[in-house]
Amino acid sequence: MLLCIDCGNTNTVFSIWDGTRFLCTLRTSTHHARTADAYFTWYSTLVSHYGIDAKITDVIISSTVPRVVFNLRVFADRFFGCRPLVVGKPECALPIPPRVDAGTTVGPDRLVNAAGAFDRHGGDLIVVDFGTATTFDVVAADGAYVGGVIAPGVNLSLEALHMGAAALPHVDISMPDKVIGTNTVQCIQSGIFWGYVGLVQGICDRVRAEYGRPMKTIATGGLAALFQSNVDLFDTFEDDLTMHGLTVIHDYNTTQG
Numbered sequence: 001m002l003l004c005i006d007c008g009n010t011n012t013v014f015s016i017w018d019g020t021r022f023l024c025t026l027r028t029s030t031h032h033a034r035t036a037d038a039y040f041t042w043y044s045t046l047v048s049h050y051g052i053d054a055k056i057t058d059v060i061i062s063s064t065v066p067r068v069v070f071n072l073r074v075f076a077d078r079f080f081g082c083r084p085l086v087v088g089k090p091e092c093a094l095p096i097p098p099r100v101d102a103g104t105t106v107g108p109d110r111l112v113n114a115a116g117a118f119d120r121h122g123g124d125l126i127v128v129d130f131g132t133a134t135t136f137d138v139v140a141a142d143g144a145y146v147g148g149v150i151a152p153g154v155n156l157s158l159e160a161l162h163m164g165a166a167a168l169p170h171v172d173i174s175m176p177d178k179v180i181g182t183n184t185v186q187c188i189q190s191g192i193f194w195g196y197v198g199l200v201q202g203i204c205d206r207v208r209a210e211y212g213r214p215m216k217t218i219a220t221g222g223l224a225a226l227f228q229s230n231v232d233l234f235d236t237f238e239d240d241l242t243m244h245g246l247t248v249i250h251d252y253n254t255t256q257g
């Protein structure tokens with residue numbers, strides 16, 4: 001069985017793929033200092049809690065935090081006796097290489113999202129991922145990642161307001177009933193929620209105009225659901241897009257010969 005690891009700047013997600021479906025998804029916050037033993041303690045506790053009997057033979061990692069990769073490699077080696085595939089490293093091939101400026105290192109999560117979305121939908125896509133950052137990845141007709149947009153994430157923007165302005169509290173994101181807030185919390189929620197709706201709509205419209213062909217919009221990331229349920233921003237919302245992309249890249253590397 002394949003263990004897929006998606007390590008973002010905020011959260012690290014493990015998911016076990018049995019070749020047909022994901023048996024479970026485990027989430028923890030990202031800490032560069034977490035040891036291989038600590039990963040295993042956390043992992044084995046949850047796996048046995050869910051009553052899953054998984055014999056892991058392969059591990060694939062996408063990490064936007066370079067420092068965590070060392071301990072995840074040790075984790076894979078020590079507990080599963082395998083050498084993980086690490087997206088972005090030369091030994092991990094991509095089905096279609098990105099077309100970007102020479103010397104650019106595209107975030108592995110974006111390459112994985114592009115591979116996952118292309119596998120499900122074909123090309124000419126905008127993939128929007130609401131993570132620590134809100135990223136827009138453009139996937140060409142042949143499946144290549146050809147560029148995109150990076151904006152501050154929803155929670156990061158809320159945190160920035162709180163950090164930068166003495167009188168503004170920490171607020172959780174939610175959809176406000178109205179645009180004109182009549183208290184501080186409502187004003188902040190309105191600014192972030194409706195600001196993001198405008199940001200997503202505006203960027204997608206401009207990307208489409210520049211790209212010059214019809215494009216499908218695929219959204220992923222926990223907060224995408226909040227926007228999708230209230231405003232018609234995306235064609236589809238796929239919670240497991242990054243995990244699916246990891247299985248696609250793993251498949252490609254193991255069947256390639």
Ligand SMILES: Nc1ncnc2c1ncn2[C@@H]1O[C@H](COP(=O)(O)OP(=O)(O)OP(=O)(O)O)[C@@H](O)[C@H]1O
Nearest residue numbers: 008009010011130131132133172173221222223226
């Ligand atoms: N309504 C909500 N209010 C606040 N936070 C939410 C809400 N819905 C989901 N979230 C949070 O959104 C996050 C979604 O996780 P996701 O993996 O998409 O991105 P992330 O973990 O924040 O970023 P990264 O992948 O860059 O680490 C989770 O941490 C979850 O707690």
Ligand SMILES: CC(C)(CO)[C@@H](O)C(=O)NCCC(=O)O
Nearest residue numbers: 064105106107109110131133150
């Ligand atoms: C933009 C983030 C932080 C989103 O997770 C990540 O993809 C990243 O660190 N990217 C590197 C720069 C780039 O993708 O062009």
Ligand SMILES: [K+]
Nearest residue numbers: 008131221242
């Ligand atoms: K993510």
